[in-house]
Amino acid sequence: MEHCEVLSKKVIEFKPPVYEQRYYFVKNLVNQHGHKKIADLGFGDATLLWMLKYHRCVQYLVGVDIAAKPFEWGGGRLSPGVGSYIIPRELDLTITLYRGSAVQKDSRLCGFDLITCIELIEHLDSEDLAKFPEVVFGYFSPGMVVISTPNSEFNPLFPASTFRDPDHRFEWNRKQFQMWALDVAKLYHYSVEFSGVGDPPAGAEHVGYCTQIGVFQKNSTKPTELSISEPEEHVYEVVYTTSYPSLQQSKYFRFTLSIEAVKAIDLMKSRFLRGPRRKEGDRVVPLGSCTPQHGLTEAQRAEIEQSPKPYSVGEKFYVPLERLLAYPKVNRLVAGSTEKLRTVLAEGLRLNGDQTAVQVELVDYHTQRLFDEHLVSPALES
Amino acid sequence: MSGRARVRARGMARSPSAAEAGRTRAPPSPTSVDTGNNEASSTSSFVGTSRKSQSCQDVVSSGDAGCTFTERGGKIRRDFKDLSVCTREKLAHVRDCKRGSSGVPVKLVTNLFSLDLPLDWQLYQYHVAYVPDIESRRLRIALLYSHKVLSNKAKAFDGVVLFLSQKLEAKVTELSSETSRGDTVRMTLTLTGELPASSPVCTQVFSIIFRKILKKLAMYQIGRNFYKPSEPVEIPQHKLSLWPGFAISVSQFESRLLFTADVSYKVLRNETVLEFMAGICQETGMSCFTQMCEKQLLGLIVLTRYNNKTYRIDDIDWSVKPTHTFRKKDGTEVTYVDYYKQQYDITISDLNQPVLVSLLKSKRNDSTEARVAHLIPELCFLTGLTRQATSDFQLMKAVAGETRLSPMGRQQRLARLADDIQRNKDARFELETWGLHFGCQMSLTGRVLPSEKLLMQDLVCQPGSAAEWSKDMRNCKILSARSLNKWLIICSNRDEKVTEDFLHCLRRVGSSMGFNVDYPKTIKVQENPAAFLSALQRHVDPNVQLVMCILPSYQKSYYDSIKKYLSSVCPVPSQCALTRTLNRQGMAMSIATRIAMQMACKLGGELWAVEIPLKSLMVVGIDVCKDEFNKGMVVVGFVASTNPGITRWFSRCILQRATTDVADCLKVFMTGALNRWHRHNRGLPARVVVYRDGVGDGQLQTLLEYEVPQLLSSVTEASSNTSAKLSVIVVRKKCIPRFFTEGNRSVQNPPLGTVVDSEATRPEWYDFYLISQAAGQGTVTPTHYNVIYDDNGLKPDHMQRLTFKLCHLYYNWPGLISIPAPCQYAHKLTFLVAQSIHKEPSLELANSLFYL
Secondary structure, eight states, X not given: OOHHXXXXXXXXXXXXXXXHHHHHHHHHXXXXXXXXXXXXXXXXXXXXXXXXXTOTTOOXXXXXXXXXXXXXXXXXXXXXXXXXXXXXXXXXXXXXXXXXXXXXXXXXXXXXXXXXXETOGGGSOHHHHHHHHIIIIIIXXXXXXXXXXXXXXXXXXXXXXXXXXXXXXXXXXXXXXXXXHHHHHHXXXXXXXXXXXXXXXXXXXXXXXXXXXXXXXESOOXXXXXXXXXXXXXXXEEXXXXXXXXXXXXXXXXXXXXXHHHHXXXXXXXXXXXXXXXXXXXXXXESSOXXXXXXXXXHHHHHHHHSOOOEEETTEEEEEHHHHHTSHHHHHHHTTOHHHHHHHHHHHSOBOTTSSEEEEEOSOGGGHHHHOXXXXXXXXXX | OOHHHHHHHHHHHHSGGGOOBSOOOOOOOTTOOOOSOOSOOTTHHHHHHHHHHHHHHHHHHHTOTTOSGGGSOOOOOHHHHHHTOOOGGGOGGGSSOOOOOOSEEEEEEEEEEEEEOOTTOEEEEEEEEEESOOOOHHHHHHHHHTSHHHHTSOEEEOSSEEEESSOOSSSEEEEEEEOTTSOXXXXXXXXXEEEETTSHHHHHHHHHHHHHHHHHTTOEEETTEEEOTTSOEEEGGGTEEEEEEEEEEEEEOSSSEEEEEEEEEEEEEEEEHHHHHHHHHHHHOSTTHHHHHHHHHTTOEEEETTTOOEEEOOEEETTOOTTSEEEOTTSOEEEHHHHHHHHHOOOOOOTTOOEEEEEEOOSSTTOOSOEEEEEOGGGEEEESOOHHHHTOHHHHHHHHHHHOOOHHHHHHHHHHHHHHHHHOHHHHHHHHHHTOEEEEEEXXXXXXXXXXXXXXXXXXXXXXXXXXXXHHHTTOOOSBOOOBOSEEEEEEGGGHHHHHHHHHHHHHHHHHHTOOBOOOEEEEEOSSHHHHHHHHHHHOOTTOOEEEEEESSOOHHHHHHHHHIIIIISOOOEEEEEHHHHTOTTOHHHHHHHHHHHHHHHTTOBOOBOOOOSSSEEEEEEEEEEOSSOTTEEXXXXXXXXXXXXXXXXXXXXXXXXXXXXXXXXXXXXXXXXXXXXXXXXXXXXXXXXXXXXXXXXXXXXXXXXXXHHHHHHHHHTOSSSOOEEEEEEEESOOSOOEEEEETTXXXXXXXXXXXXXXXXXXXXXXXXXXXXXXXXXXXXXXXXXXXXXXXXXXHHHHHHHHHHHTTOOTXXXXXXXXXXXXXXXXXXXXXXXXXXXXXXXXXXXXSOTTO
């Protein structure tokens, strides 16, 4: 599908390459509209899906390809990386790949916000091409469809004058594509806008973009009758599925919040230990500021300084929950709720008796084992 | 990193064409639709296979000079390299049998699984040539794999070398495939080797197969291990999460091919490099901020948040900010901020941070230009535990608490893994196509060595438990002690009472163990490190036998300045203790006992002994570790016994510039030890047995070629007539096998003194495993001993028993330990130097265990 770049290399070089431009075209649309459920028909090597998985708004990503093989799919770059576990996404994300054809109906593809068919239709024979609109527009009926296909008017600029790929059944000029698209749009109540990627070289502007793209938007947003009344049809075969850790899952939420709290506490503790202190009853309180310098605006720091101060009693260090709540990252996670902060932190950290502050050890244990020369068993030494 | 390398990195980083934003890009290849990211692609099983078989190439090429693939990258695993060092064949006395005989046989369950192959099984290696030549590895693989001749065959291919488990009909096979552009490509497969299952190449191919299988079981590969991210253990107090998983390998053991699996945890730190830097800034202030950052960060491995790759930090470029631009591969310029927003939907919040620079390993040998990646600190995580973190007692306790597994717990996980492998359809299919059969968990027979008696001053004692005999020693007199007459105690003004109470206990326990402690001169000082140091400078003179410091707080500077001053400037043995420790309720006597024993040793005393049947035997322990501050320096510790009873020691230590862990000064140390022995015993030792610890993977050959000759030459040069016989034993605390005893429908740790010298050992080595320490609640790790040089010709049984005896002689712990005492002494010495002194301790202290 990607050979226009190869053939055009000697004559026309696109920067970035046209296939990348096509993907960025889709990415921009997703940024604009904040699509939640996206399907890519004919996902090929899944590069577009991989690029889309980084969007924060996306929650369901589906790929369908007739050549998807179950055994070759280790998931690779579509599976969550270590980083996705350390900093979980805000929203859930599930990625599923199916083996199936764009001209087969499968009810699991209904109700999407966006369906992309990048360099797909030119691979369909006339019979399939005829079925295609009914399946994608009529049955799947997503909020938006993006279809890209080669613009044959551009072909004379390439050295070889045949199709760009031997598997192409046709390559349309702009008029052919637009007529087809307008017919489809009219029939299924979509509006369509035409665009493209791959600018023609200077002097040849009249041929238009290398790749022509139609962006179809559904006229009515209310769910179609069809997708509700028709029975479930599962003809696609699942070849791969994965889901990402996210803050919507309590396990990851709790851990992320605890980590943010501990980070704030650690910095406070280290400033507390280094700065001047005063004894007030059984408490030792900091005299000066106890706010870390880094990563906060003046205003944020001032707000933190106004909240209840941390203190120590004996070898324990206490940070009031109100204080933690003044830290923007912590605040955002619990949406300002002390009650939520208390409940969640109580599961992973230690709170004081009346549940108003987090309690940690004041002592810096880094060097304890050096000092306690005589108490260290050899199991700890090695 | 060396200064030169940093300059190089800096130079590169500034050249715009070489700058990349944290990614490596392969040159565009004809059908590549990769956007340039270097992650595992959709064809991950191809890539997975080929990456590994690429690493086979070095092995293959050594026996197959005609092949062209030697130039291509790929390193052989270091531990596999050690396995090709055949030391046993040179040791005539163990060529036929390396097994011991004493002790009671014990049946042990292992974490080893048998892998069975048909008797006539062979691996066929082919070289694949393409006409026209194709550069893209991915395309080469796709073209070959799509051919129907190979479609149902088990295969591993990296683009050049193909491995099959079934032979093709002809020696040379011509195939042709069509690219999606319609070009015809001819591929010529030439048989270059038929390898038996025992060949190291096969072992590597088997490893590849198992990696593929574990990925099928939804496990996540990091390094060589596989983890389950779905079941993390979280320790928020320390900003850590742990992933449970397995370290696996396939290799040829004593008599057969075995699959091994051990439970392993991956430690992930939830701390970005930017947060780490902010912490440094807060602690050190701005004045030496950049310097401290470089000191602490360079050389660390970081993980990027977005693409799941790890990089080494080679430099920090303070002149580049996230708002600066870099040139992408396609020639367009983009700022780091925009790039990460566009590509990954990540907003960089700190626009003033510098960038981290990582030199990329060149994948192709023809690329002359080293490439670098620029990384944003905010988007990089620290991985693993820093040495600072590993010395954090609380943190390590928390990690140990979560990761400690009883033998039963471990056994259950192993059983589950084996079950998963056997039940998974894909896994079974993969094994079957290769002709492999995954068998059952292996059992073997070990022996429990007879327990040792302790020799005290006036009695011989059989300890109730060899794990810890402090109770048995109560009211026993230690072997010998010098009386402590002239000594100092330095304490803070506030701690006078604590000190007094402690002194009372110390004198009491001292007299009952035969160690006479007189009253010291007590000096009270202000509560700061400088005050302690100046007190030392004023009051310590060479006549002082020992200085004790009662420290009011945990600040490391107290300890470091005291140890530094008293180990090198004014060499006098010293003893530190924390007020907090001395104040512990109800522990006063036992703490005083332990301190008294340490003090006795520091004055050259001897606590206990075991019976050593060999007369005139010197044992030596060597350990190596990296200096905490100077990353380019290593500390080598050398500790040798100086009497036949093995109760007195000669300890030397040196800091040396080295990039490897291999000791460079052994000849001088060995000669020094022999002189010392000669002076004390009027003659040279008849035998010298050296235990070498701190050996890294892949260093065995170097040890053999470099260290053994050094030791040997000082032993031969020491005497003109009959020189001492030398043995060198490599000690490894980390090893793959685990052993359990079965009973009561559960499994337990084997008894202390269990030796394994068959099945789980290696045919090419004279090696054995010994379990000499108690593990408490966890699973015990056996220590692996590999005798790489042996003139002494001791029977294997004697070698094993000697090693076990030596594990009883560490005076800092009244009980058995996991390695021979001289190694543990050497370790303790290097640790003190690397952590606190950073200098060679004075030679005057060499005759006492001043570092305990």
